[in-house]
Amino acid sequence: MSTEQGTYCAFVDSPAGQLLLTADEFGVLTSLSVPGQKGGRVPLPGWTRDPGPFRAAEEQLAAYFAGELKEFRLESRGEGTEFRRRVWAALDDVPYGATTTYGAIASRIGAPRAAVRAVGGAIGANPLLIVRPCHRVIGADGGLTGYAGGLDRKRLLLGLEGALQGPVRPTV
Template identity: 45%
Template structure:
């Protein structure tokens, strides 16, 4: 594995490249559930140039979807949740309960969906920020609630970046 650090309006983003050249992680500073930097391998800011370019386009309002190869390592359940996250349209939100229903889970599975959502290793591109509480409230985000709000505002056209 190799990693790069790129600047963004949310602060530095760490992009982790799998051995196969896919994006395996996208972490913010002080990101909850961020693995230790030592496991990311050697730093090389020239890796994953398409990811860096698409993130720049996203923050500059030119991109609403990403098309970079992903390596989503997790349990089968986590992978189901992370795949479903990618179907939430840009600028829209859904609740943990609605996401559980989309996945065909029993009522009350929203907590399990929330836990899987929180372990998403590829923030922004796998848009876990688009999932909110049942009342529409912000309920947690690995990068912090301020960043979650900034991403949602950005996608609604209200952000300053």
């Protein structure tokens, strides 16, 4: 949003650490950040601390971490360029327990192979960690490359989803 007025926020405890959730004045989820996240949000003066708008998100996150939820169904909005929104939409299509590569995401959105770095930048700018599964993107060699929330969290999330059995290989 262009202004921070009307922004709601709440902290939610999780196995991945304390999560900071933000929502706009209509209660639409706008970000989910983890402590120490590269480019993550921090509460600003003027934000309203209120868990009310986040009840559904808190319930779904608890179910996800308990292994009972495979797909989030939350109204959300992340601001970004058209390119970033296309990358983020492709992330939303990577199923629970599956992994993909930066190159596969580039191909999925019709970007040239040379756009892999730009795809990585868009993935790194994902404002909705965990909910929008950027943790499911791995290197072409199967390596756990880059994650704004840190590689330990990426391992945690992929392990929770059962995607770390043996060497990690792209599955979609």
